[in-house]
Amino acid sequence: MKFSKGTNYALHTMLHLAVTSEVDKPVGVQQLAEQQSVSPTYLSKILTKLVKERLVVSASGAHGGYSLPREWESISFLDIIHAIEGKSSLFDCHFNHGEGCAIEQVMSTAELKMEDELRQTTIADLIKNKEAVPK
Amino acid sequence: MKFSKGTNYALHTMLHLAVTSEVDKPVGVQQLAEQQSVSPTYLSKILTKLVKERLVVSASGAHGGYSLPREWESISFLDIIHAIEGKSSLFDCHFNHGEGCAIEQVMSTAELKMEDELRQTTIADLIKNKEAVPK
DNA sequence: GATATCATAGATTCATTTTATCTTTTATAA
């Protein structure tokens, strides 16, 4: 079980946008892709997922690109992860032994602990804590 | 990102062994496999992983099979999960921007929160809390 | 309105991992 590389790209892209895009100047996907050494088409797929969850704003046409929405400071790690990985729980009991599976319940509460942490942390936090943000 | 089915089998097998194997009577893999509707060979591979981590004791030969070790009550969910999924962290930053990646650090502490919960919970807890354990 | 620019969507490819089974080998109690 691993977080996908897509999540890695998404988180770093969000951080990058948070650091660079100071105004309403969108950043093109070529630029973003170049920095992460990945193809623009692939990264654009990831960005499209973020757009659908309104974590990123896209602008078509000349001088278009991607930028953060106005309320970007409230975007949490969990928001980004859910946009990429989906929102289904990490563990599903495949048996049907009556009501709720006791094992599944334990797994579920454990997952919630992780999610709590990811919900509390924002990309804005990273910038506050560290002026020297890599990339 | 999902826990594998193997983890599901492993957890349920451990719970089953904890409930049934009262003494030193090992349970054959055919029995265990039958209950979970999976092939014995496949389940045995999972059990072998558990044996290697000493979470399960195996006995070859006639009247052999699998049973729990003496100190089974201290076996946590995390022990079992690590035996099946491995112990590497869920998130690896694939870039090499200097020292520790700030994103990776956040992900790491979040993962630890989940692990803390899984470390604290044992299969013995399940039996204590619920007399009516399914399967 | 034409065009260059840029995001979106679709189709496709390749690699890796999961899931699973069958067969062979090794170990051991009776």
Next chain:
DNA sequence: TTATAAAAGATAAAATGAATCTATGATATC
């Protein structure tokens, strides 16, 4: 020594992940 049972090996189907290329659609600017 033989029946029984785990361990290991080889293999294979299926699913998922990672990535690229090629259209297609939208839109500022000239």
